[in-house]
Amino acid sequence: MRKCGKSNGTEEKTKLYEEQKNYRTEDDQLHDSAVQYACRRQGDYTIDDYYALPDEQRVELIDGVIYDMAAPGFGHQTVAAHLFVQLNEFIDSHGGSCLPFMSPVDVQLDCDERTMVQPDVVVLCDTNKLKKRCIYGAPDLVMEVLSPSTKRKDETIKLEKYRKAGVREYWMIDFRQERVVVYDFEHKSRPAIYGMNQPIPVQIFQGDCQIRFEKMLEKVYTLQTYGAL
Numbered sequence: 001m002r003k004c005g006k007s008n009g010t011e012e013k014t015k016l017y018e019e020q021k022n023y024r025t026e027d028d029q030l031h032d033s034a035v036q037y038a039c040r041r042q043g044d045y046t047i048d049d050y051y052a053l054p055d056e057q058r059v060e061l062i063d064g065v066i067y068d069m070a071a072p073g074f075g076h077q078t079v080a081a082h083l084f085v086q087l088n089e090f091i092d093s094h095g096g097s098c099l100p101f102m103s104p105v106d107v108q109l110d111c112d113e114r115t116m117v118q119p120d121v122v123v124l125c126d127t128n129k130l131k132k133r134c135i136y137g138a139p140d141l142v143m144e145v146l147s148p149s150t151k152r153k154d155e156t157i158k159l160e161k162y163r164k165a166g167v168r169e170y171w172m173i174d175f176r177q178e179r180v181v182v183y184d185f186e187h188k189s190r191p192a193i194y195g196m197n198q199p200i201p202v203q204i205f206q207g208d209c210q211i212r213f214e215k216m217l218e219k220v221y222t223l224q225t226y227g228a229l
Contacts, residue, residue, distance in 0.1 A: 043063065043065055045065065046113045046114060047061070058070075058071070058104065058118070061115055062157060072103075074229065075220055075223055075229045079145045079173055080103065080143075082219075083173070087211075090205065090208075090209040097125065100121065100124075102120070102121050103119060103120045105119070105122060105135065107122065107135045107138075108131075108135065110161075111137050117158065123141035123204065124140060125204070137165075140204050141167070141169045142162055142167050142170050142171070144158065144170075145173045145175065151174075155172060163183070163185055168184075169186070175196070175216070176229075178197075196216075199211065200213075
């Protein structure tokens, strides 16, 4: 299969950036835009195309399809930061060797040339998967903060990708609905659904780590009063 040449300078990267057009799936359920290249079609893009994009262009590559990622809002950032801090504090206080990361972090999920995702928060326990530019393979824990533009993708396409790739646990956090859906892929076929009025156990740590949402929700409410959500 003929491949596009790699980008070799600012001028070419800018040209690729300006050729961006809206993309819709056949059922028009995903409202993401994707970068269009003259010699590529959706489904044919590779890691080379992903790395050829300008640094300021945030996208995900899933099975050869490029999805645009809008900058996260204040609520999204607040929730992701609280998740990361609690996970990091637990790991540090227990002398753990697992490593938490917060987006942007590249995850070459399937160890192939057709998928590169950027989860909001991940925990990686197998440090052999750490490469210079990305996590190469499935993290142990993935957390996605849902937003209107990414919710459908997180609940469908990425759910199945994480399951099949070997992610052990997957959280979908909907702070607007104050609901968390947790998939414990190692032990259960059905998800557990929690409200944010209770601590939620992290299964990869046998429930010893419990995420609390009280302070996070207080900040979200403050953002609402300022019209920042």
